[in-house]
Amino acid sequence: MARRHILLAENRPNLQHSLGLMLKQADYRISLAQSTEEALTLAKTLRNSLHPVELLIVDLDSALPEACRAFMHTLSASGLAIPYLVLAEEIRDQTGDALRTNGCLACITKPFQPETLLGSVHDAFARLSSQNEHQSGRRPKKTSTENPVNQPG
Numbered sequence: 001m002a003r004r005h006i007l008l009a010e011n012r013p014n015l016q017h018s019l020g021l022m023l024k025q026a027d028y029r030i031s032l033a034q035s036t037e038e039a040l041t042l043a044k045t046l047r048n049s050l051h052p053v054e055l056l057i058v059d060l061d062s063a064l065p066e067a068c069r070a071f072m073h074t075l076s077a078s079g080l081a082i083p084y085l086v087l088a089e090e091i092r093d094q095t096g097d098a099l100r101t102n103g104c105l106a107c108i109t110k111p112f113q114p115e116t117l118l119g120s121v122h123d124a125f126a127r128l129s130s131q132n133e134h135q136s137g138r139r140p141k142k143t144s145t146e147n148p149v150n151q152p153g
Helices: 013-025 036-046 065-078 093-101 114-136
Strands: 005-009 029-033 055-059 084-088 104-109
Touching (some): 005 013, 005 036, 013 114, 036 065, 055 114, 065 093, 084 114, 104 114
Parallel strands (some): 005 029, 005 055
């Protein structure tokens, strides 16, 4: 099975490392970024590579409407149409609805169990695969399984 490529944007090194390691152990290809801006720059760089980013996981320190609007604006301005998951302390209904309307596949409230994140990632890729097969009538192409960039230690 080809490994799916996830880009994790997390500004706390310990949390970035532990989440990255958990996803890597679940056999995902992982790239890491310290901020949303850094993540989007990296996603642009990788979009025409052998291993383009297929899913962005972004930890919003604050899921307040203003922070979510700023994130959605930054993502929109990047020109990337990349599906994403949001991790946050508290996600209000209206904020979660706005995020989902703008490409968010899941909002995960912290703290969470590892199974919650892994289940959300699995569901996101299943949904994306289903959409791709439905749109193209074909199965997604297989990719190489070389080592990912920016792997956690």
